[in-house]
């Protein structure tokens with residue numbers, strides 16, 4: 001039996017890399033630390049299962065994300081535009097509100113996936129046919145056995161062998177949570193450690209309501225605030241507006257979030273939504289809070305200090321370690337759109353192309 005190709009991480013990049021490897025006739029073992037696929041893509045399903053509240057990414061921009069647009073289409077998923085009709089609210093540092101007659105739509109428009117973005121990850125995972133997926137399986141280390149074989153050591157003590165490994169772990173996890181034998185050059189490791197994982201320092205808050213009452217008040221649901229704790233708020237409802245919600249990016253840094261605790265943060269966020277959208281906003285049906293800095297399969301302690309603005313991701317030019325036996329994907333390794341969903345796809349394409357350029361020259365046991 002030929003050894004499989006092992007893909008580490010079943011986020012968007014790992015799932016897409018696996019799909020491409022299958023298309024090229026490869027047998028793949030997909031190893032994922034979490035008990036679910038999707039990685040940073042996560043949606044909390046509504047009670048009736050028709051929608052998912054996105055607690056990770058929400059948007060893609062088909063006009064400038066060609067790979068994501070093609071994939072959504074191929075999987076039969078439906079996009080709908082971010083709701084932007086109506087006014088916007090600005091809140092200054094003292095809590096003073098200014099109502100603007102229009103909101104500012106992005107160009108090209110931000111689009112959401114019907115059912116939540118997790119529908120994309122689930123559809124990708126569900127379409128895999130000749131891949132073994134091991135969920136809840138954390139890789140702990142990589143060992144180069146010989147010039148044609150890599151061993152992946154798992155947390156549970158198991159060891160797997162492959163001719164090719166594609167890692168989709170963000171750069172910091174790659175060097176801080178995987179033991180490499182032989183060790184990678186120190187400057188290589190330092191450069192990966194200096195590369196933030198996009199959005200890993202952030203937290204997202206979402207409140208659901210029986211109806212999108214702000215729309216009837218002439219508001220889009222968009223607000224920007226210098227007071228916080230939410231710095232940027234948007235409508236997160238489904239396409240029909242039947243499942244109604246507002247979400248916001250939490251502007252309080254991780255240390256402050258820890259100090260406040262979940263209850264303290266939820267209380268402050270609801271008080272802010274009430275200031276901005278009126279008393280009905282103070283009585284949601286449910287609230288959800290996702291602090292990405294607490295997620296050890298995404299963030300390392302270095303991510304607690306978020307980078308200012310979008311980091312540069314110059315990783316694509318890196319030679320792949322170990323003579324082409326390990327290939328690096330994941331959004332932070334993209335040449336374009338580093339950090340974004342599109343980048344996760346682009347990096348997967350490149351890693352699969354380089355992996356498949358190396359002949360499958362090894363048969364063996366294990």
Ligand SMILES: Cc1cc2nc3c(=O)[nH]c(=O)nc-3n(C[C@H](O)[C@H](O)[C@H](O)COP(=O)(O)OP(=O)(O)OC[C@H]3O[C@@H](n4cnc5c(N)ncnc54)[C@H](O)[C@@H]3O)c2cc1C
Nearest residue numbers: 009011012013033039040057059139199330331339340341
């Ligand atoms: C709050 C938030 C909002 C965002 N908004 C947007 C947006 O609107 N639009 C956009 O384009 N992008 C957005 N992003 C970025 C987007 O989510 C990422 O670009 C994309 O999901 C990255 O996919 P990935 O597969 O490269 O990485 P990940 O999704 O991080 O996948 C890596 C996988 O590796 C697994 N893993 C980690 N360690 C191990 C190990 N040792 N062994 C095995 N498996 C392991 C992880 O569990 C994970 O499943 C947002 C991100 C966040 C957090």
